C-alpha cells in the first residue's frame with residue numbers, strides 16, 4: 001500500500017445505515033487501507049441534528065450540519081440521508097465538484113438517475129449504488145458488469161425487506177400489519193416514511209432501477225405499476241394458505257416480445273402475489289430479499305440475502321467505497337452502464353397473468369351462474385372455484401382462480417362483479433406466480 005495516500009470521505013447521514021458505515025470505517029481503517037490501497041479518512045458526518053441520539057457512539061467532532069462545506073473538502077461522498085431533497089442538490093454538488101459518490105438512495109436514483117449519471121459522465125466522476133437495491137445482496141454490479149455480455153429476459157423477486165418481514169409475520173405469527181411494521185422499524189428496515197415500504201413505492205423505485213440496467217433502457221419510475229400490501233387482510237392470508245400459497249410483494253421486470261410484430265418492450269410492476277408454498281421465494285423469511293435473474297446464456301440465477309438493516313446495508317456501501325478508492329489509486333474505468341436500447345414500455349392493462357379473486361356473495365341459488373356469466377362476458381376464463389358459507393352465516397365466500405388474462409380485462413371484470421346483485425363485495429384480487437419463476 002502507498003502509505004502516503006489518503007482519500008477524504010464525507011458521510012451524509014448517520015441513521016440506521018450511516019452510523020454503521022461510520023463505525024466500520026473507523027474501526028477497520030487499517031483493513032480498508034490495505035484493501036483500497038489508500039487510507040480512507042472519514043472527514044465529517046453531516047446530519048440534521050448533531051445532538052440526536054445515535055445507534056452507535058461516534059466521535060462528536062465529526063458531526064456537522066454544514067453538508068455543502070463537508071462535500072467541497074472531500075474526494076468521496078457517501079449519501080445516506082434518503083429522500084429527494086436535499087440529497088439531489090448535495091449529490092449534484094459532489095459530482096459536479098469531481099467527487100465519486102456512493103449512495104443507497106433508490107428514490108433519488110429512480111427519480112433523478114439519468115441527470116445524475118449525465119453529470120458524473122461529464123466530469124469523469126463515478127456514481128456507485130449497490131446498496132440501493134437488495135440491501136447487502138450484490139445485484140447491481142452483477143447486472144452492470146458480470147451479465148453485461150448476456151441478454152437478460154426477466155428480473156423478478158422480493159426487493160423490500162420491510163414488507164417481506166410484515167407478510168412473513170402475518171403468515172407465521174398471525175400478527176397485524178401495524179404491529180409487524182413497528183418491529184420492522186425498530187430493526188432499522190423501514191424507510192423514514194414507511195408509507196414508501198407498505199404502499200410499494202420503495203419496491204417500485206427498485207424495479208425501475210433493476211429494469212433499466214437489466215434491459216439497457218430507461219424505465220421511468222412512473223411507468224412501473226404499483227400496488228402495496230396495505231389491502232392484504234388476515235382473510236386473504238388464510239385463503240392463500242388454504243390454497244397452498246404464501247403472499248409476497250414481488251417486483252417483476254420482463255422483456256416482452258410481441259408475437260405478431262416481433263417488437264420488444266419492457267414491463268415492470270410491483271404487486272402482492274400468491275407464491276406456491278414450495279417455490280423458493282416462499283422460503284424467503286424476515287427482512288431477506290431474493291431476486292431471480294433469467295438470462296439467455298446463463299439461465300436462471302438467484303441472488304439471496306439480507307435486503308435491509310443498517311449493518312447489512314453498510315456492507316454494500318463500503319464495498320462500493322473500496323471500489324471507488326481502488327479506481328482513484330489505480331485509475332482505469334469505473335463501472336460500465338449502457339442505456340442505448342430505448343425499448344417501449346408495455347401499458348399496464350396489457351400485462352397478462354393469472355388471478356385469484358375473492359368475493360362475498362349471497363348464500364342463495366343462482367349466484368354461481370351470475371358470477372360465471374360476468375367472467376364469460378369479460379373473457380376471463382375460470383380455472384378453479386371454491387365456495388364456503390361464511391362463519392357468520394347469511395353469505396358465502398367464493399374464491400375463483402383464473403387462467404391467464406390481461407390486467408385490462410381483469411379491471412373491467414372486477415368492476416362488473418362489484419355491480420352484480422349477487423355479489424356483496426369483491427374482497428380481494430391477487431396475482432398468481434406461474435410455473436418456475438414466471439409470473
Ligand SMILES: NC(=O)C1=CN([C@@H]2O[C@H](COP(=O)(O)OP(=O)(O)OC[C@H]3O[C@@H](n4cnc5c(N)ncnc54)[C@H](OP(=O)(O)O)[C@@H]3O)[C@@H](O)[C@H]2O)C=CC1
Pocket residue numbers: 012013014015016017018046047048049050052067079080081082083085086104105106107131132135188189190191192307308309310313
Ligand atoms: N435502512 C435500510 O435497511 C436501508 C436503507 N437504504 C437507504 O439508505 C438511506 C439511508 O437510510 P437509513 O439509514 O435507514 O435512514 P435514516 O432515516 O435512519 O437516517 C437518515 C440520516 O440522514 C440524516 N438526514 C436526513 N435528512 C437530512 C438533511 N436534510 N440534512 C442533513 N442530514 C439529514 C439524518 O440526520 P439526523 O440523524 O440528524 O436526523 C439521519 O442521520 C436511504 O436512502 C434508504 O432508502 C437502502 C438499503 C437498506
Ligand SMILES: N[C@@H](CC=O)C(=O)O
Pocket residue numbers: 132133134135159160161162163189190191197202307308309
Ligand atoms: N426500507 C427498505 C430498506 C432497504 O432498501 C426495505 O425495507 O427494503
